[in-house]
Amino acid sequence: MRRPRTLAELGERGILRSISRYLDAPSAGLLVAAPGDDAAVWRGDSIVVATTDTMVEEIDFRLEWPGFDFRKLGRRLMAINLSDLAAMGAEPRHALVSLSLRGTLPVADVGRLYRGIAEQAHRYRCTVAGGDLSGTLGPLTLTATLVGRLGSARAMLRRAGARPGWVIAVTGRLGAAAAGLRLLESGARPASRDEQAWVAAQLDPTPRIAAGRALVESGIRVGGDISDGLSREVERLVEGTRLGAIIDVERLPLARGLHSKQWLLAVTDSEDFELICAAPRARMRIAQRALERIKVPLTVVGTIDERSGIRFRNGPRMERLNKAGYEHFR
Amino acid sequence: MRRPRTLAELGERGILRSISRYLDAPSAGLLVAAPGDDAAVWRGDSIVVATTDTMVEEIDFRLEWPGFDFRKLGRRLMAINLSDLAAMGAEPRHALVSLSLRGTLPVADVGRLYRGIAEQAHRYRCTVAGGDLSGTLGPLTLTATLVGRLGSARAMLRRAGARPGWVIAVTGRLGAAAAGLRLLESGARPASRDEQAWVAAQLDPTPRIAAGRALVESGIRVGGDISDGLSREVERLVEGTRLGAIIDVERLPLARGLHSKQWLLAVTDSEDFELICAAPRARMRIAQRALERIKVPLTVVGTIDERSGIRFRNGPRMERLNKAGYEHFR
Numbered sequence: 001m002r003r004p005r006t007l008a009e010l011g012e013r014g015i016l017r018s019i020s021r022y023l024d025a026p027s028a029g030l031l032v033a034a035p036g037d038d039a040a041v042w043r044g045d046s047i048v049v050a051t052t053d054t055m056v057e058e059i060d061f062r063l064e065w066p067g068f069d070f071r072k073l074g075r076r077l078m079a080i081n082l083s084d085l086a087a088m089g090a091e092p093r094h095a096l097v098s099l100s101l102r103g104t105l106p107v108a109d110v111g112r113l114y115r116g117i118a119e120q121a122h123r124y125r126c127t128v129a130g131g132d133l134s135g136t137l138g139p140l141t142l143t144a145t146l147v148g149r150l151g152s153a154r155a156m157l158r159r160a161g162a163r164p165g166w167v168i169a170v171t172g173r174l175g176a177a178a179a180g181l182r183l184l185e186s187g188a189r190p191a192s193r194d195e196q197a198w199v200a201a202q203l204d205p206t207p208r209i210a211a212g213r214a215l216v217e218s219g220i221r222v223g224g225d226i227s228d229g230l231s232r233e234v235e236r237l238v239e240g241t242r243l244g245a246i247i248d249v250e251r252l253p254l255a256r257g258l259h260s261k262q263w264l265l266a267v268t269d270s271e272d273f274e275l276i277c278a279a280p281r282a283r284m285r286i287a288q289r290a291l292e293r294i295k296v297p298l299t300v301v302g303t304i305d306e307r308s309g310i311r312f313r314n315g316p317r318m319e320r321l322n323k324a325g326y327e328h329f330r
Numbered sequence: 331m332r333r334p335r336t337l338a339e340l341g342e343r344g345i346l347r348s349i350s351r352y353l354d355a356p357s358a359g360l361l362v363a364a365p366g367d368d369a370a371v372w373r374g375d376s377i378v379v380a381t382t383d384t385m386v387e388e389i390d391f392r393l394e395w396p397g398f399d400f401r402k403l404g405r406r407l408m409a410i411n412l413s414d415l416a417a418m419g420a421e422p423r424h425a426l427v428s429l430s431l432r433g434t435l436p437v438a439d440v441g442r443l444y445r446g447i448a449e450q451a452h453r454y455r456c457t458v459a460g461g462d463l464s465g466t467l468g469p470l471t472l473t474a475t476l477v478g479r480l481g482s483a484r485a486m487l488r489r490a491g492a493r494p495g496w497v498i499a500v501t502g503r504l505g506a507a508a509a510g511l512r513l514l515e516s517g518a519r520p521a522s523r524d525e526q527a528w529v530a531a532q533l534d535p536t537p538r539i540a541a542g543r544a545l546v547e548s549g550i551r552v553g554g555d556i557s558d559g560l561s562r563e564v565e566r567l568v569e570g571t572r573l574g575a576i577i578d579v580e581r582l583p584l585a586r587g588l589h590s591k592q593w594l595l596a597v598t599d600s601e602d603f604e605l606i607c608a609a610p611r612a613r614m615r616i617a618q619r620a621l622e623r624i625k626v627p628l629t630v631v632g633t634i635d636e637r638s639g640i641r642f643r644n645g646p647r648m649e650r651l652n653k654a655g656y657e658h659f660r
Contacts, residue, residue, distance in 0.1 A: 032486075037488055038417035038418055039415060039418050040380050043483070044376050044479075046373065047361075048372050050371075052427070052460065054430055054473065059467065084369045088369050098473045132382050134384045135386065136469060145428075153373070159367050160366070
């Protein structure tokens, strides 16, 4: 008898058996792991942070991309959700994963997907507590829900609260994920080291969990992640106020190999899973020293001011963008 | 200017504005509501129960069904997840909702979907704490994650732990959801009152939250929901043991209007969001009295025994099923 090859051949119970090694067993922190029961049960924390995010085939990824790999896809599913916890300064605790998969999908690919999910979760001390598997006739649709904790209801990053005169800073380097996406969509295999790093930033991003916690511990209270593009995220910092911001294009920490003319890659549709924050200049210096200790650059790129709108200072020119950030329903 | 009609016309920010009235605002129990920030934040409970479940268009529902309605679809999305909390005896607290929608979908339908989600959540004192909206080129794919609480880590319903001689009981009446699905798939509009009730059981099921809690409070510790079919759920109660069970077909509490010959509707692929439990007979009587008080019937339908396999006693005949429960990847 040949081994089953696709989900439809293996059947639901067979699939559950084959993926069960990637799901966490009950432990001190996880009282009931969901595969055996209807839900997962764990000992809770006093302040809980929770987020959910979905990736859809043909919108967020394509199996045809050169070098596409299901294990990296699983890691990315966790990374985009972990980034939302990082954006609040929270520590990950438990994940629930709901996958809608075609019956024609090879079982080995599903195994690699779960392996990536589990390894990314465990890297950030997060359990894979439970989940759901559904059949679909359409694109693969992958949802994760992450539950984390905060030490206090006062010590977290929020979008609101920035004041005029505060400086705006971003972690890491920008533009790599957008450059990687262009390369993937062109169908070209990455040639140089820089190109490989761009593609890796798109396919296998690193959530800034430690940096988020270090920002909160440094007393930063205004921030978020910039997965929808730096420009859109700066907008959110001043939304509902009369404030605006100036971003210094020349200060943007572009990824290695990007030319300064390519700064728009760092500003719109960027999908860099970096953090943004705003604080008085002296407070930001404290945060910069804290992030130096964990080897994450924190670069001041602009200032909150009392003129509405987001303006980009590019040498002598002031520019405004027409459109900022990714639009899901174009 | 005419009003925008589809998601693509309205754009993501417009959609968020139009659905924001259905998302909960920060309150004593919900410190941060996600739409404005990267994640939701709430004051946690000491024992947490969490589950996630997805509905996929063309697999779990069809827009072409007679009487299909997006508000009921939203209610159903919450009901199937609430049922998993009921199955553990837990109390709902917070929901996160991740929807993958086509850009061609009318905005009014998305509004009705969210309205259904919110009204079902609020009916069970659950907040809609946050979520995610994605575009898709394929079937609508709707995921909810429910987080609830238990009073104690010892007082919950689990699949494991049934003993020989214990009786098996189910809440409510069975078979209506499967009968309703057949009617919907035939394209016929329900004619009689019974047929209307069957269709309602499929499109707009009621999760057994109060019954789940009453079972736990009565000292019942083994149980779950039967959304994958009674037969499959009885199997789960004895999985990994040498035990089996006899189900008395004549005792199955069939939904009104179903003929006793149609008992298979109550046993396979049933999708009745009722609860099953097992306990010593005296304990079950205590639970029956507790459920009487909330007007939910709890009917003994079989017995756990030491012979392996699930057997159905139908008058003088003993029958076994070849296949039990819904298979997602056929």
